Amino acid sequence: MSDARLPERDRPWVMRTYAGHSTAKESNELYRRNIEKGQTGLSIAFDLPTQTGYDPDDELARGEVGKVGVSVAHKGDMHTLLDGIPLQEMNTSMTINATAAWLLALYMTVGEENGIDTSVLQGTTQNDIIKEFLSRGTYAFPPGPSMRLIADMIAYTVDEVPKWNPINICSYHLQEAGATPVQEIAYALSTARAVLDQVRERVTEETFPRVFGRISFFVNAGIRFIEEHAKLRAMSQLWRELGRERYGVDDQRYLRFRYGVQVNSLGLTEQQPENNVIRIVLEALAVTLGRNVRARAIQLPAWNEALGLPRPWDQQWSLRIQQILALETDLLEYPDIFEGSKVMDGLAAELMEGARAEMAVVEEHGGAVKAVDYMKTQLVESHRERVARIERGEQKVVGQNVYTTAEPSPLQAGEDGGILTVDPEVERAQVEAVERWRAERDEAAVRAALAELRAAAENESLNVMPATLAAARAGATTGEWAGVLREVFGEYRAPTGVEGAAAIPDDEALHELREKVDRLSEALGRRVKILVGKPGLDGHSNGAEQIAVRARDAGMDVVYEGIRLTPSRIAATAVQEGVHVVGLSILSGSHRELIPEVLRELREAGADVPVVVGGIIPPADAERLMQAGVARVYTPKDFELTRIMGDIVDLVAEHHSAAATA
Amino acid sequence: MSAARAAAGDPAELGRRLRECDRGAAPAALNVIEDRSARGRERTRKLLAEVSPAALGGEAGAHLVGVTGPPGAGKSSLLSALVGRWRELGRTVAVLAVDPTSRRSGGSLLGDRARIEHDPRDDGVLIRSTAAGTRMGGLAPPTREAVQALAPAFDLVVVETVGVGQSETDVEEVTDTVAVVVQPASGDTLQFLKAGIMEVPDVLVVTKADLGEPALRARRDLESALRALGSRDTPVVSVSSVPPPSGIDDLVEALDAHRAAIDLPATRLRARRLTALADFLAERGEAGLRALGGRREAERFLDSLHPALDAAALVGALEERASEEGGG
Numbered sequence: 001m002s003d004a005r006l007p008e009r010d011r012p013w014v015m016r017t018y019a020g021h022s023t024a025k026e027s028n029e030l031y032r033r034n035i036e037k038g039q040t041g042l043s044i045a046f047d048l049p050t051q052t053g054y055d056p057d058d059e060l061a062r063g064e065v066g067k068v069g070v071s072v073a074h075k076g077d078m079h080t081l082l083d084g085i086p087l088q089e090m091n092t093s094m095t096i097n098a099t100a101a102w103l104l105a106l107y108m109t110v111g112e113e114n115g116i117d118t119s120v121l122q123g124t125t126q127n128d129i130i131k132e133f134l135s136r137g138t139y140a141f142p143p144g145p146s147m148r149l150i151a152d153m154i155a156y157t158v159d160e161v162p163k164w165n166p167i168n169i170c171s172y173h174l175q176e177a178g179a180t181p182v183q184e185i186a187y188a189l190s191t192a193r194a195v196l197d198q199v200r201e202r203v204t205e206e207t208f209p210r211v212f213g214r215i216s217f218f219v220n221a222g223i224r225f226i227e228e229h230a231k232l233r234a235m236s237q238l239w240r241e242l243g244r245e246r247y248g249v250d251d252q253r254y255l256r257f258r259y260g261v262q263v264n265s266l267g268l269t270e271q272q273p274e275n276n277v278i279r280i281v282l283e284a285l286a287v288t289l290g291r292n293v294r295a296r297a298i299q300l301p302a303w304n305e306a307l308g309l310p311r312p313w314d315q316q317w318s319l320r321i322q323q324i325l326a327l328e329t330d331l332l333e334y335p336d337i338f339e340g341s342k343v344m345d346g347l348a349a350e351l352m353e354g355a356r357a358e359m360a361v362v363e364e365h366g367g368a369v370k371a372v373d374y375m376k377t378q379l380v381e382s383h384r385e386r387v388a389r390i391e392r393g394e395q396k397v398v399g400q401n402v403y404t405t406a407e408p409s410p411l412q413a414g415e416d417g418g419i420l421t422v423d424p425e426v427e428r429a430q431v432e433a434v435e436r437w438r439a440e441r442d443e444a445a446v447r448a449a450l451a452e453l454r455a456a457a458e459n460e461s462l463n464v465m466p467a468t469l470a471a472a473r474a475g476a477t478t479g480e481w482a483g484v485l486r487e488v489f490g491e492y493r494a495p496t497g498v499e500g501a502a503a504i505p506d507d508e509a510l511h512e513l514r515e516k517v518d519r520l521s522e523a524l525g526r527r528v529k530i531l532v533g534k535p536g537l538d539g540h541s542n543g544a545e546q547i548a549v550r551a552r553d554a555g556m557d558v559v560y561e562g563i564r565l566t567p568s569r570i571a572a573t574a575v576q577e578g579v580h581v582v583g584l585s586i587l588s589g590s591h592r593e594l595i596p597e598v599l600r601e602l603r604e605a606g607a608d609v610p611v612v613v614g615g616i617i618p619p620a621d622a623e624r625l626m627q628a629g630v631a632r633v634y635t636p637k638d639f640e641l642t643r644i645m646g647d648i649v650d651l652v653a654e655h656h657s658a659a660a661t662a
Numbered sequence: 663m664s665a666a667r668a669a670a671g672d673p674a675e676l677g678r679r680l681r682e683c684d685r686g687a688a689p690a691a692l693n694v695i696e697d698r699s700a701r702g703r704e705r706t707r708k709l710l711a712e713v714s715p716a717a718l719g720g721e722a723g724a725h726l727v728g729v730t731g732p733p734g735a736g737k738s739s740l741l742s743a744l745v746g747r748w749r750e751l752g753r754t755v756a757v758l759a760v761d762p763t764s765r766r767s768g769g770s771l772l773g774d775r776a777r778i779e780h781d782p783r784d785d786g787v788l789i790r791s792t793a794a795g796t797r798m799g800g801l802a803p804p805t806r807e808a809v810q811a812l813a814p815a816f817d818l819v820v821v822e823t824v825g826v827g828q829s830e831t832d833v834e835e836v837t838d839t840v841a842v843v844v845q846p847a848s849g850d851t852l853q854f855l856k857a858g859i860m861e862v863p864d865v866l867v868v869t870k871a872d873l874g875e876p877a878l879r880a881r882r883d884l885e886s887a888l889r890a891l892g893s894r895d896t897p898v899v900s901v902s903s904v905p906p907p908s909g910i911d912d913l914v915e916a917l918d919a920h921r922a923a924i925d926l927p928a929t930r931l932r933a934r935r936l937t938a939l940a941d942f943l944a945e946r947g948e949a950g951l952r953a954l955g956g957r958r959e960a961e962r963f964l965d966s967l968h969p970a971l972d973a974a975a976l977v978g979a980l981e982e983r984a985s986e987e988g989g990g
Binding site: 142144488489490491493496498499503506514517518522524525526527548549551552553554555556557558559560561562566568569571572573575576577578 | 688689690692693696697698699701702764766767768769770771772773775776777779782783788789790791792793804904905
């Protein structure tokens with residue numbers, strides 16, 4: 001047998017589907033079916049209240065309960081969620097960050113109460129707060145205490161739950177926020193460095209190499225799949241370098257670059273959505289082709305993510321991609337097929353050089369925690385460039401800015417429009433359920449546990465994990481746990497990155513738009529003023545940021561308050577700021593509840609301003625919103641920002657002249 | 663047309679409501695004041711006449727506070743803590759946050775209000791973001807007028823600007839008390855102070871006290887610079903906006919103490935006169951100023967007018983004078 005073949009076929013990677021919605025019971029049924037279909041690991045999607053530390057009955061949770069994931073408010077929910085799933089064998093990935101310590105504690109508690117030795121539990125908590133500040137927005141506490149929580153968890157799990165990956169450092173969301181491959185590598189590795197520096201103070205010298213070995217990554221792969229593969233080779237090499245040079249780790253086992261992956265959603269289109277399947281397959285190749293840097297776990301998005309929430313069938317289709325790749329093709333029969341490739345080595349070297357330089361800049365800013373402002377501004381800037389390239393047709397997207405003539409997609413012809421809709425009754429049921437839970441538990445035990453938690457949080461030399469576990473066992477809720485920590489640590493609003501974004505280069509369309517804005521401003525007597533806001537808990541602010549920056553470049557005064565705004569805050573801001581138009585962005589599917597509420601609050605506040613909405617909004621919902629009084633609805637297919645701005649300016653002009661003649 | 667709109671349409675009514683402390687009138691009043699059209703100017707004059715010292719029977723009761731400092735010094739976080747404390751003390755607060763304007767597009771990103779935490783249902787807090795217009799660090803005329811309009815209706819009117827070095831002058835003109843905010847290890851303010859480029863502010867605030875030693879050092883350096891300049895009484899307050907916030911009570915006290923010590927009518931009179939001059943300048947430019955015989959001459963002329971005249975009346979007097987001089 002030649003060197004060109006492996007002595008035996010490799011075992012496939014862990015196959016997961018990022019899943020969960022509505023209640024713990026419904027999600028549990030979904031998980032069991034997914035396992036029957038051949039899924040080999042669990043990947044739990046939590047809803048936004050759970051991710052940000054609010055109970056279902058909190059004001060901020062309105063419209064979000066059970067939407068983008070499952071609602072888990074206490075250990076009872078976790079028991080239901082995992083019912084019948086053998087935890088001692090399962091490898092579970094939890095996409096959870098600000099409240100990671102809490103959800104791990106709930107998971108461990110369920111294990112304990114089912115008689116499982118928690119030291120055998122395997123899985124991953126995402127737990128990368130820096131990228132939440134940069135991109136995803138589900139943070140809860142300020143940077144300092146957030147980093148301490150992460151360090152506490154790592155220091156605790158390395159001995160108590162040794163097979164657990166306590167943190168999955170995410171370059172994934174950086175790419176979704178517009179990062180270039182160089183930025184993706186540099187910011188993820190800088191984050192890793194910040195985390196390791198912090199943990200080093202909390203563990204012994206002998207333990208530290210094991211800590212290094214437990215750090216894993218969660219990466220992205222975009223459509224430029226050759227370069228994306230080179231990116232992984234570059235990351236792997238830089239990771240070893242970091243381990244050896246900065247931390248003196250020399251055990252090969254601990255130096256391996258271990259990562260899971262979800263491929264790109266940013267590049268998936270609303271137009272001709274069936275094309276997305278092809279994109280997903282190619283992106284999956286980027287993380288599987290070369291054996292030396294093959295992903296250890298994969299989850300693939302569904303073809304319809306730009307339309308709404310995927311249904312079980314859509315997710316099954318994505319799981320089948322993985323299974324065919326691993327089981328039908330000859331992919332797993334060979335050693336690394338790129339070893340010795342000049343092109344691959346050259347690409348990787350190029351990326352490494354760029355990443356080293358960018359990591360040095362982050363260091364100059366005082367490391368990843370202090371450089372959040374800097375990195376955020378860089379990401380907004382890269383994304384702005386990407387959007388502009390697509391707008392100008394320089395970056396081709398089939399079906400979106402080229403070859404747009406197409407037959408109607410039969411995939412969307414069904415009654416459901418090809419997406420999953422969460423029953424709005426779920427929220428009411430969850431609110432009642434959490435109230436019942438609080439009424440039936442041992443209140444004194446919960447109070448005592450929370451007091452213990454507060455004491456641990458206040459004392460920096462203590463680890464919060466034991467007190468967190470005690471609170472989980474006693475029956476405390478997600479909102480109570482996070483509430484105590486919010487009181488001790490304070491709250492935080494991450495930088496928006498928009499203020500430092502460079503102006504886009506002038507082109508004719510923008511020039512005309514600016515003149516239009518100037519003319520309208522003259523007519524209004526003051527500059528056209530727009531409020532851009534994100535109601536609800538959804539932290540995916542990339543779209544809103546790009547709208548805000550483009551509105552400024554068009555010559556408007558832009559009030560941008562960032563994420564997580566209540567409808568009453570949006571209304572109050574619109575009135576106080578005297579804006580001419582309100583632009584709202586929602587991607588979590590909570591538009592049906594939150595947008596009408598914003599409209600109502602605006603009416604009550606006496607604000608007569610047109611409202612436009614952007615986000616992942618199915619046609620039926622768009623119609624409903626227009627009936628409720630929304631002036632315009634924009635979805636991912638509206639990618640030409642300058643045109644959208646022109647449309648908004650016309651809207652303000654119409655509204656103004658109508659008001660003047662009324 | 664809705665009832666709210668109809669009411670919002672009458673500038674004198676808005677002025678009267680502000681005079682009677684009806685804070686709900688504030689946003690609509692600011693919309694009028696920001697309107698730079700001829701019609702808007704006329705409406706603004708009517709509105710401001712209702713809140714003039716003559717109409718109020720004296721100076722407005724609000725404490726007018728300027729908060730200024732270089733970008734990144736922590737002004738917004740400080741204001742967030744300060745607004746919270748003032749509200750606990752039962753005081754109502756209006757914040758006019760001034761952001762720079764893009765020279766290229768004319769547009770602005772107004773992001774400061776995001777960092778000032780407050781209950782949106784609390785009508786005791788008003789935050790209005792405005793673009794600075796074309797002058798770096800300066801105040802656009804509407805901001806000066808906004809201060810006058812809001813002064814009868816709020817306990818505090820805060821003007822927050824980005825200032826580095828010389829641009830504090832405008833803020834100083836329209837407010838009673840100026841607090842300059844600096845962060846540790848930023849030598850600029852110290853240099854500007856020593857070189858006399860920057861006037862000694864009423865209160866100096868050093869942020870990020872949680873950093874410990876660097877914050878202490880910054881405070882000591884500023885204090886010794888002030889001593890060297892003979893301003894040993896200027897308070898230097900260390901604050902931290904990171905929980906648990908610290909120094910906020912000291913700052914509230916320092917601001918109150920300054921306000922108690924100044925000659926309020928004289929300060930306000932000066933503010934009105936300088937505002938009138940700025941407004942005149944914005945309308946008529948340097949040529950207008952020359953017609954008055956230069957800045958000093960214009961100030962002397964303003965000083966000769968009756969102290970109870972409001973800014974609009976003062977502008978009128980300047981206009982008249984300029985055309986007389988120009989004609990003669």
